[in-house]
Amino acid sequence: MINKKPPSAIAREALTRLNALKLAPTPANYQACYNEIACIPNVAGFPEAPLHQISLALTAKTPEQEKQLKHLDAAIGNRNWREVQEALVAFSGANHEGAPKDEGMAAAMSQRCMANLALAIEHMLPALGTDDEGFLAQVREFLDALRNPATDMPAIEAMLAKFSNRVLVAAEDQAEIKAMLLKLLHLIIENIGELSLDDQWLKGQVDSLLVAATPPLTLRRLDDVERRIRNVMSKQSEAKGRSMEAQEEMRLMLAAFVEQLAMMSESSGAFGDRLEESARQIEQVKTIEGMAPLLKGVIDTTRAMATETRGAHDRLRTLQEKVQTTEAEIGKLHQELDHASALARHDPLTDALNRKGLDEALTREIAGMQRKDTPLCVALLDIDNFKTINDRLGHDTGDAALVHLVKVARQCMRPVDSLARYGGEEFVILMPDTPLEQGIQTMTRLQRMLTKIFFLSGDEKLLITFSAGVAQMRPHESGAEAMKRADKAMYLAKRAGKNRVLGG
Ligand SMILES: Nc1nc2c(ncn2[C@@H]2O[C@H](COP(=O)(O)OP(=O)(O)OP(=O)(O)O)[C@@H](O)[C@H]2O)c(=O)[nH]1
Numbered sequence: 001m002i003n004k005k006p007p008s009a010i011a012r013e014a015l016t017r018l019n020a021l022k023l024a025p026t027p028a029n030y031q032a033c034y035n036e037i038a039c040i041p042n043v044a045g046f047p048e049a050p051l052h053q054i055s056l057a058l059t060a061k062t063p064e065q066e067k068q069l070k071h072l073d074a075a076i077g078n079r080n081w082r083e084v085q086e087a088l089v090a091f092s093g094a095n096h097e098g099a100p101k102d103e104g105m106a107a108a109m110s111q112r113c114m115a116n117l118a119l120a121i122e123h124m125l126p127a128l129g130t131d132d133e134g135f136l137a138q139v140r141e142f143l144d145a146l147r148n149p150a151t152d153m154p155a156i157e158a159m160l161a162k163f164s165n166r167v168l169v170a171a172e173d174q175a176e177i178k179a180m181l182l183k184l185l186h187l188i189i190e191n192i193g194e195l196s197l198d199d200q201w202l203k204g205q206v207d208s209l210l211v212a213a214t215p216p217l218t219l220r221r222l223d224d225v226e227r228r229i230r231n232v233m234s235k236q237s238e239a240k241g242r243s244m245e246a247q248e249e250m251r252l253m254l255a256a257f258v259e260q261l262a263m264m265s266e267s268s269g270a271f272g273d274r275l276e277e278s279a280r281q282i283e284q285v286k287t288i289e290g291m292a293p294l295l296k297g298v299i300d301t302t303r304a305m306a307t308e309t310r311g312a313h314d315r316l317r318t319l320q321e322k323v324q325t326t327e328a329e330i331g332k333l334h335q336e337l338d339h340a341s342a343l344a345r346h347d348p349l350t351d352a353l354n355r356k357g358l359d360e361a362l363t364r365e366i367a368g369m370q371r372k373d374t375p376l377c378v379a380l381l382d383i384d385n386f387k388t389i390n391d392r393l394g395h396d397t398g399d400a401a402l403v404h405l406v407k408v409a410r411q412c413m414r415p416v417d418s419l420a421r422y423g424g425e426e427f428v429i430l431m432p433d434t435p436l437e438q439g440i441q442t443m444t445r446l447q448r449m450l451t452k453i454f455f456l457s458g459d460e461k462l463l464i465t466f467s468a469g470v471a472q473m474r475p476h477e478s479g480a481e482a483m484k485r486a487d488k489a490m491y492l493a494k495r496a497g498k499n500r501v502l503g504g
Contacts, residue, residue, distance in 0.1 A: 377439030
C-alpha cells in the first residue's frame with residue numbers, strides 16, 4: 001500500500017533514516033530509503049553502473065549537450081528510466097550547433113562541384129561545334145545557374161537533363177557530319193582521278209589516297225592524307241607545266257616545218273617558172289650563140305634550185321632531230337611519272353610497300369603460288385613497346401627506329417620476298433616458295449640480326465624487338481584470311497611475353 005504522506009515529509013524521513021542507518025549519502029541509498037518509506041517497490045536490477053559507463057563515454061559538444069549529460073547522470077542516480085530516456089533523447093537532439101557546420105561544408109563542396117561542372121561544359125562546347133543560337137542561350141542559362149549558389153538542386157537537375165539530351169543530339173550530328181565530310185573527300189579524290197584518265201601515275205596516287213582516307217580516321221592518318229594530296233597536287237602541276245612546255249615546242253616546230261614546206265613549194269614553183277621560161281626561149285632560139293646565155297640561165301637556175309633544196313633539206317633534218325629530242329624528253333617525262341606512280345605504292349617514311357602495294361604483291365604471289373604449286377608464307381610483325389620508344393625519345397627517333405628495322409629486315413630477306421608497312425609499327429613480309437618452318441626461321445633470324453645491328457639513338461644503343469606471327473597460305477585461302485591467321489599468332493606471341501615468333 002502506498003504511503004499517503006506528502007512527498008516533503010517522506011523526503012525528510014528518508015534523510016533521517018539514511019543518517020540512522022549510517023548509509024553513504026548516495027542518491028541510490030537515498031532513493032532506497034525514500035521508496036521504503038513511501039512504500040514504493042525498489043526497481044530491481046537497475047543497471048546503474050553500465051549506464052554510468054555510457055554517460056562517461058558520451059562527450060558533450062555543445063552547452064546544451066553538457067546540460068543533458070548532467071540530467072542523465074541525475075536520472076541514473078535517481079534510477080529513473082523515464083528521466084534517463086528523456087535525457088538521452090534531449091542529448092542526441094542537441095547536436096544542432098554541429099549541423100550548420102557540416103551543412104556549410106557540404107554546401108561549399110557542392111558549390112565547387114557545380115563550378116567544375118560549369119567549366120567542363122564550357123570546355124565541351126567547341127567540340128559540339130553547334131551554331132544553334134537557341135541551344136547556346138540554353139547553355140548560358142545553365143552555366144549561370146551552376147555558378148549561382150542560390151540555385152536549388154531540382155532546377156539544376158532539370159537543366160542538366162535538358163542539356164544532356166541536346167548533347168546527345170549534337171554528338172550524333174557531329175558523327176554524321178564527319179561521315180559526310182569523309183564521303184565528300186572520297187568524291188573529290190575520285191574526281192581528281194577521273195579528270196586525268198590517261199595519267200597512270202596520278203591514278204596510283206589517287207588509289208592510295210582512297211585507301212588512306214578510310215575510317216577509322218585519326219589525326220595521324222588525316223595528316224598522311226593531307227601530305228599525299230599536296231604531293232599529288234605539286235606533281236600534277238609540275239607535270240602539267242613540263243607537258244605544256246613540250247607541247248609549245250612541238251607546235252613551234254610544226255609551224256616552222258609547214259613554213260619550210262610552203263617555202264619549198266614556192267621556190268620550186270619559182271624555179272619551175274624560170275625553167276619553163278628558159279625552155280620556151282630555148283625553143284625560139286635559132287643560133288647556138290643565142291643558146292649559150294639561155295643555157296647558162298638554165299644551169300644557174302638548176303644550181304640555185306639544188307642549193308635551195310639542200311638548204312631546205314638540211315633545215316628539215318634539223319627540225320626532225322629537234323622533234324626526236326622533244327619526243328625523247330616527253331618519253332622521259334612519262335618515265336618519271338611512272339616512277340611517281342610506283343612511289344604511290346610505297347610508304348614514304350620507310351620505302352617499304354604500303355597497304356596498296358602489299359595488296360598488289362599479295363595478289364601476285366598468290367597467283368604465283370597457285371601457278372607453280374609452291375608454298376607461300378605471310379609474316380606479320382609488330383615492334384614491341386614502340387610507344388615507350390616514342391614517349392622516351394620522341395617521335396623522330398621512333399620514325400628512325402622504323403627505318404632501321406626495314407633496313408635490317410631487307411638484309412635477311414631474299415630479293416623475291418616483299419616487305420610492306422602494314423600499319424604504324426606493324427610490317428608484313430611475303431615469302432614465296434617458303435614453307436611454314438622456314439618462314440618462322442627467317443623471322444627468328446631477323447630477331448637475332450636486330451640483337452647484333454643495334455639501333456643508335458645518339459650514343460644510346462637500343463635493342464629493337466618484335467613479336468611475329470607466321471602463316472603458310474592454305475590452298476583456296478584468301479590473302480585476308482591468311483593475314484588474319486598471322487595476326488592472331490602475332491597477338492598470341494605478344495601475350496606469351498613478346499619478342500617471339502609463333503606459327504599460325
Ligand atoms: N614514331 C612513330 N610512331 C608511330 C608511327 N605510327 C604509329 N606510331 C606509334 O606507335 C605506338 C604503338 O603503340 P602500341 O600500339 O601501344 O604498341 P606498343 O607500345 O608497341 O606495345 P606492344 O605492341 O604491346 O608491344 C603508338 O604510340 C603510335 O603513336 C610512326 O609512323 N612513327
